[in-house]
Amino acid sequence: MGLLRRVCRLGRRPHSAPSASGVSLSSRPARSRPRSWETRPSIDAMSGDIAGLRREYADRGLRESDLAPDPWAMFDRWFAEAQGAGLHEPNAMVVSTVASDGRPSSRMVLLKGVSPAGFVFFTNLGSRKGTELAVNEHCALLFPWHPLERQVRVDGVARELPREEVDRYFASRPRGSQLGAHASQQSRPVADRAELQAAYDDVAARFEGREVPVPDTWGGYLVVPTAVEFWQGRPGRMHDRLVYQRVGEEWQVERLAP
Template sequence: MTDLSDIRREYTKGGLRRSELPEDPMALFERWMEQAKAAELTDPTAMCVATVDDQGQPYQRIVLLKRFDEQGFVFFTNLGSRKATQLKQNAHISLLFPWHPLERQVAVTGIAEPLSTAEVLKYFVTRPKESQIAAWVSAQSSKLSARQVLEAKFMEMKQKFSAGEVPLPSFWGGYLVRPSSIEFWQGGEHRLHDRFIYEKSAEGWAIERLAP
């Protein structure tokens, strides 16, 4: 067994205080996202998306956040993918934004709701044409005999759509994650990290400090 127990460092980027927190967690998320972009982090919109299958087995994968507002967080995917299949059975979902260079994490729990075709199309037409074609090519999460099969299919579809616009595949969609909780984690010295969780209720958002 490889021992990794001696790998550690101090977290010194700064703290997070209750007095600094807005009443709406999305306002703080927007501030942190802008700071992550300004710091030129690699893929600041990358989030770990966790879903659960019908046997209770959790699965995680990295997905790019494409939009957020007061309603929640939006991402897009193949509707035949493992994540989409699992969300159809169990809409509970968890997101994690791992902004390590800023010594920050944001963890979200909530419910994933399918987007309307109009909302999906509005985003799909903004994608580069190669990405639109790739959506037609990949039966996401299905097994492939070889990469050449995927590349050949891409070239076939690229030729098919070379003369015009790429239509929206019926099997490609997106989700709005309506959050029930959002936790903000800021690293602190001596492992005394600052953690605040916003939890949604009928009255609005309640804020609590969590022990590190």
């Protein structure tokens, strides 16, 4: 494949005051005191001087003329530069999914493949991300390459990988990771660390001396992108944002305001 395959308080009105609908407010049930997460946040209440944490970006810049013909070649170039700069796990990406009730969730996952078809990662299909992708295939990826003052953001849809591809990748994993895939019921509550260790030890004993099979709950996804944004930090927060948008079978480039 050519590169690594990974945020009021309500003023009290007189009781006689009618609402916009003509119904007296006194007929409405009194609202209890606002809960802690409903109160107005205060920067002053933050721990330390978080609001004052900032840094100026270098003036590297990203011009339209710097772009490769397609997002794959551009990603290949930036990924190689992230590797060359010695970034720790440059294939680490944030995967964001959305539940059926509209609540989003994010987590770090390792990119395990990329090609003109899309971005590949593997996971427990029964995990939160797996169950959410089962009902809503739309997701987002984010590669946060902070030392280079760069980000790559991907919008797309996730497709389950064929079983043969899952089997082939699972066979290449370290044995400890294979055992862990059987021992961990990902995203499920556990009593303590000892419970996890006991489950791992049990799996290790069960498969001692033989190959570890692929768990039925383990699989992979190909994220087919609809947009790929390349973000380069610039001084004064005037960052460069260039995004490839899929239009039919073609890619069009737009510059976004920072």
